[in-house]
Amino acid sequence: MGRPMARHILDAGFKLTVASRSRGPVDELAAAGARAAASPAEVARESDVVILMVPDPPDVEAVTFGPDGLAEALAPGSVIVDMSTGDPILAREWAARLAERGVDFLDAPVSGGMEAAIAGTLSVMVGGRAEALERARPVIEAVSGRIVHVGDSGAGQIAKAANQLVVGSTIQAVAEALVLARTAGVDPVRVREALLGGYAASRILEVHGQRMIDANFKPGARAQLYQKDLGIIQGLARSLGVPTPAFDAVAEGFVRLVERGDGELDYSALVMLLEEQAGVRVAESPRAEGTT
Amino acid sequence: MGRPMARHILDAGFKLTVASRSRGPVDELAAAGARAAASPAEVARESDVVILMVPDPPDVEAVTFGPDGLAEALAPGSVIVDMSTGDPILAREWAARLAERGVDFLDAPVSGGMEAAIAGTLSVMVGGRAEALERARPVIEAVSGRIVHVGDSGAGQIAKAANQLVVGSTIQAVAEALVLARTAGVDPVRVREALLGGYAASRILEVHGQRMIDANFKPGARAQLYQKDLGIIQGLARSLGVPTPAFDAVAEGFVRLVERGDGELDYSALVMLLEEQAGVRVAESPRAEGTT
Numbered sequence: 001m002g003r004p005m006a007r008h009i010l011d012a013g014f015k016l017t018v019a020s021r022s023r024g025p026v027d028e029l030a031a032a033g034a035r036a037a038a039s040p041a042e043v044a045r046e047s048d049v050v051i052l053m054v055p056d057p058p059d060v061e062a063v064t065f066g067p068d069g070l071a072e073a074l075a076p077g078s079v080i081v082d083m084s085t086g087d088p089i090l091a092r093e094w095a096a097r098l099a100e101r102g103v104d105f106l107d108a109p110v111s112g113g114m115e116a117a118i119a120g121t122l123s124v125m126v127g128g129r130a131e132a133l134e135r136a137r138p139v140i141e142a143v144s145g146r147i148v149h150v151g152d153s154g155a156g157q158i159a160k161a162a163n164q165l166v167v168g169s170t171i172q173a174v175a176e177a178l179v180l181a182r183t184a185g186v187d188p189v190r191v192r193e194a195l196l197g198g199y200a201a202s203r204i205l206e207v208h209g210q211r212m213i214d215a216n217f218k219p220g221a222r223a224q225l226y227q228k229d230l231g232i233i234q235g236l237a238r239s240l241g242v243p244t245p246a247f248d249a250v251a252e253g254f255v256r257l258v259e260r261g262d263g264e265l266d267y268s269a270l271v272m273l274l275e276e277q278a279g280v281r282v283a284e285s286p287r288a289e290g291t292t
Numbered sequence: 293m294g295r296p297m298a299r300h301i302l303d304a305g306f307k308l309t310v311a312s313r314s315r316g317p318v319d320e321l322a323a324a325g326a327r328a329a330a331s332p333a334e335v336a337r338e339s340d341v342v343i344l345m346v347p348d349p350p351d352v353e354a355v356t357f358g359p360d361g362l363a364e365a366l367a368p369g370s371v372i373v374d375m376s377t378g379d380p381i382l383a384r385e386w387a388a389r390l391a392e393r394g395v396d397f398l399d400a401p402v403s404g405g406m407e408a409a410i411a412g413t414l415s416v417m418v419g420g421r422a423e424a425l426e427r428a429r430p431v432i433e434a435v436s437g438r439i440v441h442v443g444d445s446g447a448g449q450i451a452k453a454a455n456q457l458v459v460g461s462t463i464q465a466v467a468e469a470l471v472l473a474r475t476a477g478v479d480p481v482r483v484r485e486a487l488l489g490g491y492a493a494s495r496i497l498e499v500h501g502q503r504m505i506d507a508n509f510k511p512g513a514r515a516q517l518y519q520k521d522l523g524i525i526q527g528l529a530r531s532l533g534v535p536t537p538a539f540d541a542v543a544e545g546f547v548r549l550v551e552r553g554d555g556e557l558d559y560s561a562l563v564m565l566l567e568e569q570a571g572v573r574v575a576e577s578p579r580a581e582g583t584t
Contacts, residue, residue, distance in 0.1 A: 088476070111490025123489030146489035150482045158476045159483045162469035166492035169468070172538045173461030177454035180525075183532040184380070184450045190442045191451045197415030197438030198403025200458035202494035233472075240475045242570045245545070246464045249537040278534045 001110075001117040002053040003028065005083075005143045008120040009051070010034060012142035017046040040064070044073035049136045051143075052082040056228065057090050064094060064105075076102030079136045083124070085109045087232055088154035088161070095128060095153035104132030107153060108140065109160035111167075113221055115207075121145030125163070127156030161236055164229040165247050168267070170204040172250040175271035178212055178282045185286045188213050208268035215283035217265040217272075224263030226254055293402075293409040294345040295320065297375075297435045300412040301343070302326060304434035309338040332356070336365035341428045343435075344374040348520065349382050356386060356397075368394030371428045375416070377401045379524055380446035380453070387420060387445035396424030399445060400432065401452035403459075405513055407499075413437030417455070419448035453528055456521040457539050460559070462496040464542040467563035470504055470574045477578045480505050500560035507575035509557040509564075516555030518546055 003025045010016050010033055018029045019037040030036040037043045040063045043050060050070055054060055060082055064070045070080060080103065082091070091107035098105045106128035116122045123146045126133050133140075133149055140147055150159045177200075181191040192209045195201065211217065230251050237244045253270055262269055275281050295317045302308050302325055310321050311329040322328040329335045332355045335342060342362055346352055352374055356362045362372060372395065374383070383399035390397045398420035408414045415438045418425050425432075425441055432439055442451045469492075473483040484501045487493065503509065522543050529536045545562055554561055567573050 111487070111492060113491060116490070123486060125483075125486040146486070148482050148486035148489070150486060151478050154476075155478045155482075158473055158478045159486050162473045162483050163487050163490060163492045165469045165472065166462075166465045166487060166494075166497065169465035169538065170458075170462060170492070170494065173458045173465070176461070176529075176534070176536045176539055177457045180457065180529055180532070180534045180536070181450055181454045183534050184446075184528060186443050186447045186450045190440050190447075191417075191454050194415060194417040194438070194440035194442060194451050195403070195455050195458060197440070198408070198455060199405060199495050199499070200403060200455045200462070202458075202462065202496070203491050204494070205458065207491070236476060237468075237472055240472070240570070242468070242472045242475050243566055244468045244472070245541040246461065246538045247468055249541050253537070274535055278532070 001114055004114075004118045005051070005053060006034065007032065008142045009139060014139060014142065017043045019043045039068035040070045041068040041073040044070045044078070048075070048078045049139045050074070050078065050080045051139065052080060052084060054084050055225075056084070057086045060084055060086060060094070065097070071098060071101065071103070074101070074103050079104045079106060079132045081106045081108045081136050081140060083108050083110050085160050085164070085229060085232070086157055088127070088157035088236070091127060091157050092154040104129055105153070106132055106136060107156035109156055110144070111160070111163050116145070117143070124148070125150050125156045125159035127151055127158070128153050157232070158236070161229070161233045164226070165233050165244065167204060168226065168230070168250045168254065169247055170202050171208055171268055171270055172253060174202075174205050174209045175212060175274050178209065179271065179274040179278050179280065182280045182282050182286060183278050187286055188282050211266060211268040212271045212282045215281065217269040219264070220266035220268070222263060223254060223257050223265055223267045223269060226267045227258055227263070230254055293406055296410045297343070297345065298326065299324065301431060301434045306431060306434065309335045311335045331360035332362045333360040333365040336362045336370070340367070340370050341431045342366070342370065342372045343431065344372060344376060346376050347517075348376070349378045352376055352378060352386070357389070363390060363393065363395070366393070366395045371396045371398060371424045373398045373400045373428050373432060375400050375402050377452050377456070377521060377524070378449055380419070380449035380528070383419060383449050384446045396421055397445070398424055398428060399448035401448055402436070403452070403455050408437070409435070416440070417442050417448045417451035419443055419450070420445050449524070450528070453521070453525045456518070457525050457536065459496060460518065460522070460542045460546065461539055462494050463500055463560055463562055464545060466494075466497050466501045467504060467566050470501065471563065471566040471570050471572065474572045474574050474578060475570045479578055480574050503558060503560040504563045504574045507573065509561040511556070512558035512560070514555060515546060515549050515557055515559045515561060518559045519550055519555070522546055
């Protein structure tokens with residue numbers, strides 16, 4: 001997702017320096033007018049706002065505090081905007097460590113997926129100091145359609161955990177509903193259409209309901225990556241004593257999907273587990289075999 | 293919901309005859325230009341399209357096949373449009389019985405609640421013969437924003453069961469997410485706002501998420517009434533062998549809510565169960581006691 005986001009930042013007229021472990025995106029962005037840097041430290045020396053979009057918390061830690069990392073090279077008054085999804089506790093810890101150097105760290109995870117990254121309409125949930133957000137806002141605005149300052153450090157990651165809980169649960173609900181309809185001999189295409197007009201309407205029904213109908217599980221968002229989110233959500237819920245009885249059943253399905261080797265599929269492939277148990281496929285028109 | 297729907301039918305210029313066990317709505321509609329009838333049979337003698345909006349399947353059965361009911365008085369070629377939520381098996385049975393008299397019976401339950409009934413934008417899911425739907429369509433259009441012909445008799449009720457499964461599960465997901473955020477010291481108002489911009493966006497988050505934030509559980513849709521839907525969904529799923537592991541947890545919560553005496557509240561009151569277990573209230577700003 002970093003690549004289309006960087007393009008939007010360039011298009012908005014910012015001077016952009018990029019670094020990545022993958023050569024391809026860096027070369028492509030350099031050809032489009034960005035400066036290619038050999039290390040995070042080199043990015044830091046050229047920048048007062050740094051956007052991070054990396055897979056996992058250990059990657060954020062390495063890029064920020066590792067050798068040739070951001071922390072050693074950023075000037076006081078700079079802002080790191082970490083758009084990766086991660087753990088709120090770590091976000092608070094990193095913010096505290098960087099505050100000692102006069103550098104702000106915003107946890108600013110996003111929702112909307114690759115589609116919104118390409119359109120420049122990501123929803124950004126920000127935790128950290130309001131003053132730091134104001135300094136970084138023009139850059140964040142270049143990639144997003146909505147910026148919400150949720151609260152202090154960690155609040156962005158907590159909002160993202162809430163977001164992912166709702167996303168996973170809604171995928172499961174849509175899957176259960178479409179498999180139920182299909183098993184009863186009713187066309188899931190028409191059910192999706194009808195449901196989009198009332199209280200069952202959701203972005204997931206729209207996008208991932210259509211994926212289930214097309215049996216199109218090309219990611220999108222890999223089920224494997226959602227495992228990280230599961231861990232964060234359930235870790236938070238358990239440590240805070242918040243019951244999540246329905247999400248626990250959802251999580252069990254996602255774990256099963258990955259364990260059996262389907263982790264590279266889009267997370268809407270969750271429907272396959274229900275299809276197999278019910279002995280139907282949502283993607284097959286019930287008309288082919290006669291409506292019951 | 294019958295009252296605002298009848299107003300829209302009058303406003304669209306149809307000649308309308310109304311009957312109800314409650315005197316109030318009949319008098320009000322008579323004052324607005326409708327003809328008041330003393331029985332369903334009297335409505336039937338004046339009408340070629342009859343809309344039913346009654347609480348339960350036994351009410352549909354009584355109004356249709358009971359003494360002074362619709363069946364004995366409707367002319368062949370007439371259409372009954374049953375907009376109540378009910379059992380698909382019964383819908384098929386009633387359609388078959390009426391077909392012997394040359395009368396069509398459409399199962400045509402709705403989504404969107406009182407709000408959509410007042411606005412005239414209900415989503416209508418229709419099961420039954422396409423020809424019958426075409427005859428009734430102008431009247432249905434007066435109350436709805438979307439009409440989907442889902443399939444043969446019963447298909448409307450199956451789509452509604454799928455709808456209610458998604459609605460209940462999404463209420464639970466939003467409740468779990470807001471309680472999680474609130475317990476972690478983050479403002480649910482901002483979380484809702486952030487989530488509405490990405491893949492977690494839904495009509496339920498918009499409407500019922502706001503209800504949870506306001507602790508406004510004035511119905512709306514009474515939890516008690518949703519019990520009927522639960523029974524239909526779980527009956528269908530079990531008889532067809534469709535697993536609904538997450539919805540089963542949702543259903544358990546709704547049953548608990550009603551059993552403890554909160555059945556008269558809106559179904560978004562489901563959040564109260566989680567709030568009590570977590571020891572927080574979504575409606576209380578976390579700011580009041582300091583963000584963690």
